[in-house]
Amino acid sequence: MLFRFSQGQSFGYLRGVVMILLGLALLFSPEFTLVSIARLVATLFIVKGALAGIxxxxxxxxxxxxxxxxxxIIDxxxxxxxxxxxxxxxxxFVVILAIWALLGGLLMAFSFNTLRRVGVTNWGLFMSSIIALSFGLVLLFEPLQGGVALATIIGAFSLVYGIANIISVASGRTM
Structure with a gap:
């Protein structure tokens, strides 16, 4: 029996499969995948710059x-x-993310301190600031390992998202 899919279903399945493949690549070979993505982006910049020159x-x-x-010239x-x-x-890019996390953590810590002075204690905000500061410091001092860790997390997300997308399309719902 042949299965017939609508164009939307075919695209949904394709999106799920691509996300699963990306997730597996990031989980099992994060360094290679990150370098491959960087080279792909570099190629896109070179082509875009060449087309602008032409x-x-x-x-x-x-x-x-x-x-x-x-x-x-810039591209x-x-x-x-x-x-x-x-x-x-x-x-x-990992260092940029680290600086962003550190600034966010500092802002949350200042907010916690300001709220504490007026009598409001938000321990969730305090814990969020500690987590953001810790995350930022780890990324700042170990950017390559931080990049691998981020790639692994993104890979796990992509894998779960791809599986959920395929299940969603198969059950007739869209994501």
Missing amino acids: SLLLSRGEQRNPGLLLEC LGIGLLVLYNPGGTVSF
Whole structure:
């Protein structure tokens, strides 16, 4: 018996399978997957920069857009930098996430202190600040291992999301 799927169902199953494959790749080989994703992004930047350069060369006279030159230079520069050093790029983004977590943790700690002074004690806010600060410090001092840990967490999420998506499509509901 052949199964017939609507276009929406086919897309739903495809989305679920892609998320499961991404999840498995991130769970079983997070370093390789992160570097592969960084290289893919680098390739996209290089292609985008090259297309901006071609567009600039093909434009005629007054129609030239000086922004295209800037876009071409920036995209090619970022693409080549990421392609040359994908591990460093992953570490850079992990450090940015670490700084964000540290700032968020500090703001929560200040909020807890301010609320405590007026007589309101929110221990959930205090614990959230401790967790965010700890998370930020770990990511800041061990960015590569932090990136691997984040990739593993994202992989687990992707795997569960993909399975849930397939179950949802099979049962006739959409996610």
